[in-house]
Amino acid sequence: MKQINIETVISFFKQLQDDICIQLEKADGQGKFVEDAWLREEGGGGRTRVLTDGAVIEQGGVNFSLVSGNKLPPSATAHRPELAGRTWQACGVSLVIHPKNPFIPTSHANVRFFIAEKAGEEPVWWFGGGFDLTPFYPFLDDIKHWHQTAHDLCAPFGENVYQEHKAWCDDYFYLKHRNETRGVGGLFFDDLNQWSFEQCFSYVKAVGNGFTDAYIPIMEKRKNTPFQDEHRQFQLYRRGRYVEFNLVFDRGTLFGLQSGGRTESILMSMPPLARWEYNYQPIEDSDEAELSQFLTPREWLTE
Amino acid sequence: MKQINIETVISFFKQLQDDICIQLEKADGQGKFVEDAWLREEGGGGRTRVLTDGAVIEQGGVNFSLVSGNKLPPSATAHRPELAGRTWQACGVSLVIHPKNPFIPTSHANVRFFIAEKAGEEPVWWFGGGFDLTPFYPFLDDIKHWHQTAHDLCAPFGENVYQEHKAWCDDYFYLKHRNETRGVGGLFFDDLNQWSFEQCFSYVKAVGNGFTDAYIPIMEKRKNTPFQDEHRQFQLYRRGRYVEFNLVFDRGTLFGLQSGGRTESILMSMPPLARWEYNYQPIEDSDEAELSQFLTPREWLTE
Numbered sequence: 001m002k003q004i005n006i007e008t009v010i011s012f013f014k015q016l017q018d019d020i021c022i023q024l025e026k027a028d029g030q031g032k033f034v035e036d037a038w039l040r041e042e043g044g045g046g047r048t049r050v051l052t053d054g055a056v057i058e059q060g061g062v063n064f065s066l067v068s069g070n071k072l073p074p075s076a077t078a079h080r081p082e083l084a085g086r087t088w089q090a091c092g093v094s095l096v097i098h099p100k101n102p103f104i105p106t107s108h109a110n111v112r113f114f115i116a117e118k119a120g121e122e123p124v125w126w127f128g129g130g131f132d133l134t135p136f137y138p139f140l141d142d143i144k145h146w147h148q149t150a151h152d153l154c155a156p157f158g159e160n161v162y163q164e165h166k167a168w169c170d171d172y173f174y175l176k177h178r179n180e181t182r183g184v185g186g187l188f189f190d191d192l193n194q195w196s197f198e199q200c201f202s203y204v205k206a207v208g209n210g211f212t213d214a215y216i217p218i219m220e221k222r223k224n225t226p227f228q229d230e231h232r233q234f235q236l237y238r239r240g241r242y243v244e245f246n247l248v249f250d251r252g253t254l255f256g257l258q259s260g261g262r263t264e265s266i267l268m269s270m271p272p273l274a275r276w277e278y279n280y281q282p283i284e285d286s287d288e289a290e291l292s293q294f295l296t297p298r299e300w301l302t303e
Numbered sequence: 304m305k306q307i308n309i310e311t312v313i314s315f316f317k318q319l320q321d322d323i324c325i326q327l328e329k330a331d332g333q334g335k336f337v338e339d340a341w342l343r344e345e346g347g348g349g350r351t352r353v354l355t356d357g358a359v360i361e362q363g364g365v366n367f368s369l370v371s372g373n374k375l376p377p378s379a380t381a382h383r384p385e386l387a388g389r390t391w392q393a394c395g396v397s398l399v400i401h402p403k404n405p406f407i408p409t410s411h412a413n414v415r416f417f418i419a420e421k422a423g424e425e426p427v428w429w430f431g432g433g434f435d436l437t438p439f440y441p442f443l444d445d446i447k448h449w450h451q452t453a454h455d456l457c458a459p460f461g462e463n464v465y466q467e468h469k470a471w472c473d474d475y476f477y478l479k480h481r482n483e484t485r486g487v488g489g490l491f492f493d494d495l496n497q498w499s500f501e502q503c504f505s506y507v508k509a510v511g512n513g514f515t516d517a518y519i520p521i522m523e524k525r526k527n528t529p530f531q532d533e534h535r536q537f538q539l540y541r542r543g544r545y546v547e548f549n550l551v552f553d554r555g556t557l558f559g560l561q562s563g564g565r566t567e568s569i570l571m572s573m574p575p576l577a578r579w580e581y582n583y584q585p586i587e588d589s590d591e592a593e594l595s596q597f598l599t600p601r602e603w604l605t606e
Contacts, residue, residue: 052581243546247547254551264582267579273577274546278362
C-alpha cells in the first residue's frame with residue numbers, strides 16, 4: 001500500500017509561510033509580521049501572521065493552519081461516500097496582501113492539502129491552490145510578468161497545465177452580479193491527485209514558491225510611484241469588490257465561517273479599508289475606465 | 304372571490320418613500336436625495352433615491368421597487384407548489400441610513416408585498432418588513448425609545464405582535480460567525496397573511512410610518528455630539544460587521560444578487576466606508592467594550 005507522509009507537506013507549508021513572510025518583510029522594508037498561534041478544540045491549530053502599516057503593505061496576512069478530525073461532516077461525505085468513516089487532516093497556507101499604493105495590485109495565494117485515512121485502505125488525498133492578482137490600475141507589463149511567472153512554473157508539469165489552471169482561475173474569481181472577474185487571475189486548481197503524490201506535491205511547491213517571484217517584482221516596481229487622493233479613492237472603491245467576492249462567492253471563506261472556523265483568521269483577507277459609492281462611473285477613457293478591460297478573461301501572454 | 308388591489312399597496316409604498324425622504328432631508332438639514340429611476344427588462348422597475356454627504360447622513364438610500372413576472376423560478380415554486388403557473392408581482396420600500404456621527408446608529412427599514420395570481424383562483428399574497436437599529440455606541444435611552452415606538456405601533460394589532468416580531472428580528476439579524484446580533488433589533492416579519500388583507504396592510508402601514516418616529520428623534524438627539532477620531536474608527540470597524548451580515552446572511556441581498564436584480568440598488572445598503580482590523584479587542588470597560596452587551600437579545604422595555 002502507498003504511504004503518504006503528511007509530515008513532509010506540513011513541514012513544507014510551514015517553511016513556505018516563513019519564506020514568504022521574510023521576503024515580504026524585506027520588500028516592505030519596514031513592517032514586521034506579528035504571529036498569533038492558535039489551537040482548535042476539535043484538533044489542530046494555526047499560525048496567523050499579520051503585518052499592518054508597513055511602508056508598502058497596508059495590511060497583509062499569511063496563515064498556516066492544520067485541522068483534523070475523526071469524522072467528516074455529512075455535507076462532506078454526501079457526494080464522496082468513500083470518505084465516510086475516515087479520519088482526516090487538512091493543512092494549508094493562505095495569504096492576502098493589501099498594499100497602500102493603489103498602483104500595486106492586491107494579491108492572494110493559497111496552497112492546501114487534504115487527506116482522509118482508514119486502516120487497511122488506500123488514503124484519499126488531494127492538493128489545491130493557486131495565486132491571483134487584483135490590480136486597481138491597468139499596467140499590462142505587470143500582468144504579463146505575473147502570468148509569465150505562472151506559465152513558466154507550470155511548464156515542467158505538462159503543456160496544458162497553465163492554460164487549464166489559468167482558465168479555472170478566471171472561472172472561479174468571477175463576480176456574477178458585477179459581470180467581472182475579481183482581477184486578472186493567475187492559477188487555480190482543486191482536487192489535484194491525477195499525477196503521483198510526488199508530482200502533485202512538486203507542483204504545489206512550485207506554485208507556493210512562485211508567488212513571491214510573481215508578486216514582489218511588481219511591488220518593487222510600483223511602490224515609489226506617487227499617487228493622488230483620487231487614486232486612493234478608486235483603490236478603496238475597488239476593494240469593495242474584493243469584499244463582495246470574498247463574502248458572497250469564495251467557497252473557502254463561506255465554508256470556514258459556516259463550519260465554525262476561526263473567524264479572525266478567515267477574515268484576515270478583508271481589506272483594512274474599503275468604500276462603496278452608489279452607481280459610480282469612471283470618466284470615459286480614464287485609467288479607471290480602462291480597468292474594466294482587465295476584468296474579463298484574456299490571453300495575457302499572447303497579446 | 305376576494306379582490307386584492309395591489310394598486311393601493313403600490314400607491315402607499317410610493318407615498319411612504321416620499322414621506323421618509325422628506326423627513327430625512329429635513330432632519331439632515333443639508334443633504335438632498337437624488338433619484339435614479341430604472342426599468343427592469345423582465346417587468347417593473349424602481350426609484351432608487353440616494354443622499355450622500357449630508358450634514359448628518361453620510362450616505363442613505365431609500366428604494367422603491369416593483370417587479371413582476373409571468374412565471375416564478377423553480378426555486379420559488381419547489382416548496383410552494385400552489386404558486387406554479389401564476390403571474391406575480393412584488394413591491395416594496397427598503398432603506399438604509401449610514402450617519403456620519405458615530406453616536407447616531409445606522410438604521411434599516413423595509414416593507415414589502417408579494418402577490419401571485421391565476422384566473423379563477425384566490426390570489427396568494429403576503430406582506431413582510433420591519434426595522435432594526437445598529438448602534439456603534441451604547442445609549443440605553445435611545446434603544447428604549449426605538450423599541451417603545453416599535454412596541455406602541457404593534458399594540459393595536461395584538462398583544463403578542465411586538466414580542467413575536469421583536470424575537471424574529473433578533474433571530475434574523477444574527478452573525479453566527481461573530482456570535483452577535485447585527486444591532487439591537489426592532490421588528491421583523493415575513494409571510495404575513497394570517498389576518499385579513501386590510502388588517503395586514505394596516506400593520507405594514509404602521510411599521511412603515513413608524514420608522515421615522517423611531518429613528519429621527521435619535522438622529523436629532525445625537526447629531527451635535529462632538530466625536531473624536533477614535534470614535535470614527537470604531538464606527539468604521541463596526542460597519543465591517545454590517546457588510547459581513549448583508550453579504551453573508553441577508554436573504555434579500557443574496558436572493559437579489561443571485562437572481563439578477565439591480566446590483567447598484569441592492570448594494571446601496573453597503574456603508575460608504577468600512578474597515579477591518581485583525582483581532583481587534585476594545586479596551587476593558589470602555590464604551591466600545593460595553594457595546595457587546597447590546598449585541599445579544601435583550602428585553603429592552605422591561606430593563
